[in-house]
Amino acid sequence: MLMAADDYRRALEAAVREYEALGDQRQQIDRRLAELAQTMSTLSRLCGIVPTVSVGLTDGCRLVLRSAGTPLTPLEIRDRLKSFGFDLMRYTNDLAAVHTTLKRLNDAGELRFIAR
Numbered sequence: 001m002l003m004a005a006d007d008y009r010r011a012l013e014a015a016v017r018e019y020e021a022l023g024d025q026r027q028q029i030d031r032r033l034a035e036l037a038q039t040m041s042t043l044s045r046l047c048g049i050v051p052t053v054s055v056g057l058t059d060g061c062r063l064v065l066r067s068a069g070t071p072l073t074p075l076e077i078r079d080r081l082k083s084f085g086f087d088l089m090r091y092t093n094d095l096a097a098v099h100t101t102l103k104r105l106n107d108a109g110e111l112r113f114i115a116r
Helices: 002-046 057-068 074-083 094-107
Strands: none
Touching: 002 057, 057 074, 057 094, 074 094
């Protein structure tokens, strides 16, 4: 019986290591995808290509956060959205819209707020 418990513990430790390694890979992939999306957006504008499908604010915030690699303030997120060419003109208060989006992403468990 003791041998089986040791086997389970080793299997659990292996599963935890693999889970953590896959999480690291996901972060690297997400960061690279965000970089490529920004590059494609910039190159498209330079080529005079207008996207037919616009990215919503939620996806824009996700893109900014994934490419950052470090925590950002809502103000930094808004400024990066602008630098990506995201159209914030449709919002009366763009910073409030970013705050609301981040709160929804936090409530959904997609991100977590960190105190500075």
